Amino acid sequence: MQMRYRIEDIKKRINELAGGMEQITVMEVCGTHTANIHKYGIQELLPDNIRLVSGPGCPVCVTDHKDIAAALSLVDQENVVFACFGDMMRVPCGDRSLYSLYESGKDVRVVTSAMDALQIARDNPDRQTVYFGIGFETTAPQTAALIEAADECGIRNLSVLSAHKTMPQAIRQLLGNGSGIDALMCPGHVATIIGAEAFDFVADELKLPAAVAGFEAYDIMAALLCILNMLKNGELKCVNMYPRAVTRHGNKEALSLLYKVFEPCDAVWRGLGEIGGSGLGIKSQYKYFDAMHRFDIRPADIKEAAGCICASILCGKSMPTDCVNFGRGCTPDRPLGPCMVSAEGSCAAYYKL
Amino acid sequence: MEKKITLAHGSGGQAYRELVQEVFLPAFSNDILQPLTDSAVCNAGEKIAMTTDSYVIKPLFFPGGDIGRLCVSGTVNDLAVSGACPKYISVGMIIEAGFDMETLVRIVESIAMTAKEAGVCVVTGDTKVVEGGGVDGIYINTAGVGVFSDARPPLAQRIAVGDRIIISGYMASHGMAIMAARENMGFTPPIKSDVTPLAALADRVLQSGCVVNAMRDPTRGGVAAALCEWVTGDTDIVIYEDLLPVRPDVSAACEILGMDPLYIANEGIMLLSVPERFAHNVLAALHSENAGKNAVVIGEVKKGCGNVYAVTKYGTSRKIMMPRGVLLPRIC
Numbered sequence: 001m002q003m004r005y006r007i008e009d010i011k012k013r014i015n016e017l018a019g020g021m022e023q024i025t026v027m028e029v030c031g032t033h034t035a036n037i038h039k040y041g042i043q044e045l046l047p048d049n050i051r052l053v054s055g056p057g058c059p060v061c062v063t064d065h066k067d068i069a070a071a072l073s074l075v076d077q078e079n080v081v082f083a084c085f086g087d088m089m090r091v092p093c094g095d096r097s098l099y100s101l102y103e104s105g106k107d108v109r110v111v112t113s114a115m116d117a118l119q120i121a122r123d124n125p126d127r128q129t130v131y132f133g134i135g136f137e138t139t140a141p142q143t144a145a146l147i148e149a150a151d152e153c154g155i156r157n158l159s160v161l162s163a164h165k166t167m168p169q170a171i172r173q174l175l176g177n178g179s180g181i182d183a184l185m186c187p188g189h190v191a192t193i194i195g196a197e198a199f200d201f202v203a204d205e206l207k208l209p210a211a212v213a214g215f216e217a218y219d220i221m222a223a224l225l226c227i228l229n230m231l232k233n234g235e236l237k238c239v240n241m242y243p244r245a246v247t248r249h250g251n252k253e254a255l256s257l258l259y260k261v262f263e264p265c266d267a268v269w270r271g272l273g274e275i276g277g278s279g280l281g282i283k284s285q286y287k288y289f290d291a292m293h294r295f296d297i298r299p300a301d302i303k304e305a306a307g308c309i310c311a312s313i314l315c316g317k318s319m320p321t322d323c324v325n326f327g328r329g330c331t332p333d334r335p336l337g338p339c340m341v342s343a344e345g346s347c348a349a350y351y352k353l
Numbered sequence: 354m355e356k357k358i359t360l361a362h363g364s365g366g367q368a369y370r371e372l373v374q375e376v377f378l379p380a381f382s383n384d385i386l387q388p389l390t391d392s393a394v395c396n397a398g399e400k401i402a403m404t405t406d407s408y409v410i411k412p413l414f415f416p417g418g419d420i421g422r423l424c425v426s427g428t429v430n431d432l433a434v435s436g437a438c439p440k441y442i443s444v445g446m447i448i449e450a451g452f453d454m455e456t457l458v459r460i461v462e463s464i465a466m467t468a469k470e471a472g473v474c475v476v477t478g479d480t481k482v483v484e485g486g487g488v489d490g491i492y493i494n495t496a497g498v499g500v501f502s503d504a505r506p507p508l509a510q511r512i513a514v515g516d517r518i519i520i521s522g523y524m525a526s527h528g529m530a531i532m533a534a535r536e537n538m539g540f541t542p543p544i545k546s547d548v549t550p551l552a553a554l555a556d557r558v559l560q561s562g563c564v565v566n567a568m569r570d571p572t573r574g575g576v577a578a579a580l581c582e583w584v585t586g587d588t589d590i591v592i593y594e595d596l597l598p599v600r601p602d603v604s605a606a607c608e609i610l611g612m613d614p615l616y617i618a619n620e621g622i623m624l625l626s627v628p629e630r631f632a633h634n635v636l637a638a639l640h641s642e643n644a645g646k647n648a649v650v651i652g653e654v655k656k657g658c659g660n661v662y663a664v665t666k667y668g669t670s671r672k673i674m675m676p677r678g679v680l681l682p683r684i685c
Contacts, residue, residue, distance in 0.1 A: 007667050035611070041669025086681030110681060112536060112610065217667055332677045352672045 010221040011045045017228045018047045025051045025180060026227060027316050029171060030187035031058035031345075032215055038349040040217040046224070053316035054346040055174060056269060057187060059135040059165070060087045061314060061338040061345050064268040067163040068093040069299030074130050074161065074291060075101045075108055081124055083117040084132035085139075086110045091341045094302045114142035118149055121158035130291050133162040133280075138189040140164040140280055141254040144261035147282065147289045159291040162282055165267050168198060169278035174315060175206050181316065183227045184210040188219070188242045193258075195250025196240035203236040214242035261286050270338060271311035305330070310337035313346050320350040327351065358452040363482025372480065376458055380465035381475035385441070393476035395441050398500045400507070402437035404428055405496040413460070413490060415534040417526070417545035418620075420493060421463030426550045426620055427572065428497040429471040433555035434568035434623055436508040437499025439471060444478040445494040451485050460491070471550035473497070505559060510567045512583050517632040518590065518652040519625045521554060521645045523547065523598045524576055528617035528680075529606045544602055547621030554644045555623070561638040563631035569624045574676045577615040579624050580661045581675040589657025592673070595666040596651045615663070616676045626654060 018024065028034065034054045037043065043052055056062045068091055075082045075098065082098070089099040089110065102108040107127075111117060117131035133143040143160055150158045167190050175181055186199045191212045202210040209230035213223035223241040230237060240246055258280075267279025282290040291297070304310070307325050312318040320326050320339065330336040332348055339347040354375055361368035373389065385393050408424040418426075425442065432439040444464060448457070468475055501507055530546040532538075551570065558565060571579035576592075584590050599607070599614045607614050621644065627635045632650060639645030661673040 032611075038671065040665055040667055041671055044669040045667065089681055110536075112538070217665075332674075352674055 007045070007218055007221055010218070010225050014045075014050070014221070014225050014228055015047050017225070017232055018050055021049060021228075021232065023049050023051065024182050024228070024231060025053055025316075026183045026185055026224065027053045027055045027175070027181045028185040028187070028213070029055040029057035029167065029174075030189065031060070032189065033185060033187065033213065033220065034058060034346060034349055036215050036217070037220060038352065040220070042217065042220055045221065050224070050228075053181070054349075055316050056170060056271060056314040058338075058345050059139075060091055060341065061310065062165065062269045062271065063088070063091065063134060063163050063338070064270045065093055065302050065304070066268065066299055067161070069302055070292070070297050071098060071132055071161055072096055072101065073297050073299050074295060075106050077295065079127050081107045081109065081120055081127050081129045082132065083109050083111045083120055083129060085112070085134055087341075088132060088134055090335065091338055092335055114139070114146040115149070117158060118146055118153075118155060121150070121155050125157060127157065128294075129158045130295075131158070131160050133160050133164050136165055136167055136187070136190050137193040137258070140262065141193060141251075141258045144257045147261045147286050148257065150289060151286065159289050159294045160282065161291040162262070162280060163267075164262070164280035165269065165278055166264070166280060167194075168201065169275050170269060170272060171202065172206070173272060173275050175202070175208060181208065183208055183231060185220070185223055185227070186210050186212040186238065188212055188214045188246060191240075191242065191246040191250070193251050193254050195248055196238065196246050197248050198250065199238045203238045207236060209236055210238040211241045212238065212246050214245065271314035305336035308337040310339045310347075313339050320347040323347070354454060356454050358448050358450060358454060358457060358482055360450050360482050360484070363448070363480055369480065376461055377478060380461045381444075381468070381478075383474045383476065385474060385476040393441065393443075395476060395498070397440065397498060398502060400501040402432050402435040402499040402501065402507070403496065404431040404435075405494065406431065407492060407494040409489070409492050410531065411489065412534055413456070415546055416530055416543040418548035419460060419463050420491065421460040422467045423548050423620060424493045424495045425464055425467040425471060425473070426548050428495040429473055429550040429552050430570040430620075430623070432497050432499035433550075433552045434570050435499065435510075436505060436555075436559060436565075436568070437501050438505065438556070439473050439497060439499040439552045441476045442468065442473050442495050442497040444475050445496075446479070447481045447483060447488050447492045449485055449488050449490055450482050452491060457491070467550060471552045473552070508565055508568055512567050512585065512588060512590070512626040512654045513628065514588060514654055514656050515629050516566055516626040516654040517629055517650045518580070518592060518654065519627055519632065519635060519639070519648060520576065520598065520622060520651050521551070521625070521639050522622040522647045523600045523603070524619060524622065525599055525603050525607060525614035525617035527620040528575070529603045529612070531618075532610070533606060538606075540602065540606065542602075544606055547619060549621035549644055551621065551623055551644060554639065554642045557638045557642050557645070558625065558635055561634055563627065563635050563638070565625055565627055565631070565635065567626040571619050571622065571624055573618050575614070575616040575618060576624060577613075577661070577673050578676055580673060583626065584659050584661050586659050587656065588659070589655045590652060590661045591655055591664060592652030592661075593664050596649055598647055598649055612680060615673060616680060
């Protein structure tokens, strides 16, 4: 009961502040923010002149074709057990996906933790276990822990296909001049690892107000109110609106482990192209555990489906309804592009409206 | 008795007869089954309900139940929600050679116990054995027959504008219990499935004198699928999220895995669409049985155009769609 009244208060305050303001566009870059904004109907609580836009925050959506093709070619190999998170299973790459290979009898296993892959490797000593490392700084430390544990335990039949990415460089590229975005809702889960201070650059360099936000309806609304206050007053700051989980400096142990095993590298983001320093590559002392080194991977060159504008939607430049395929050739049943596959993808979320 | 199932047990010969005499008959004993004729000869009146389901669940034993309890409950519940009185079931098994006999006995005993609880007789059955790797352990098919009478005709199974949507108990328990067991999630205490036969619960409602327009057991696809199947071109169904009953442990598991309880399978609850003037008495009838003690109204049927939507506790709304594909846990 109390929470409902507090949201009513925030809604009222937002409406009061926004009255008389121009069109405001706020981007979020976190798949869980996308999912929860739709789950709670947040846009319905906001006045017409505030638009929420989803950026490339869904790790499934931004995984490049080449990485998925590499994954598929690994699954094709004899003697491989392939472990990955559930949301990667249905991402299409040409006319195949990890799920279609699973259905045809290949050994693809959904795990809910990177460490599950270690147990799989232990249980299958005569086979090669490959773990698909997907996600941002939230999940990458798990993969680092997996590699460190495999190294310490002498597990030789495990390797990692890393498609991990980091947020800050992508945000810089996305929200440079002329982006049309007025403020950024910063990803709360990533911030638990890298700290609120990692997003100061949004205000300092990109000159946009920003708020680190949590995931309950109250958190999202409170962050929006904070952003609106800053826009009204011309303030340029990044405010931590998720202090119960996010500290200024983040999780030092997780970061230390992450950069013990990984180092920044260039990475290709589906929809954004190559972004320097935005990937996480396995360091040379752990190269034994890099699947790209251990296997001879020859991924097929797959093109995007004709008419697919996931690239533009991922940047918040287009809406799902702008795509010719939306709801016609591309549906949650038969997704053509990543934005429709993932439950957190903009198109999948939009389809439900 | 042998320790393992062999191909001989499925061949209709001596080994098969020993299996029937030593395992199935003692568990399922009743006058209809006893003669072991090719067909069961039963009294069923003029109009019957008939249903069938196959059970391939893994793991075979899970917190709250097992494949034996499930294969009876699932079929009994399909009959119960049609308005019929469940009476007879068949049990057909396909077993992998090498299957442990003790495990089979456990499953058979569970079938017997659940059948007794549900008030049904196992009147006929079949057993096939296939080579190792042919099936994964054991698959079971059950078919069931239920009877109607003048006093208990089939339900219309059509929702009407103004109806209240009632759920008989907590949602999403079975699906999350199975997922947790399958993935070795190690929740403590483990999440328990709700698998239960609902014949007695349905009986209470149907004997109460109340009109019930439709009843459903929301198994795969969850409550969402059932509501999407119910809605018609001239109705909308609205449900209220803060009224949906979900156990705290199930709710927490759903949050961790990024699942929506509305889409998760149930095996021990039913949904009812009831004219508003009967809702109170239907709830009272449900509350009078243990299986229905947590029954609540969760929504209503309005004039509309075929949408199902949920109103959040913030007053906003989101569309509920027919579930698509297999539900997979989310990453972050």
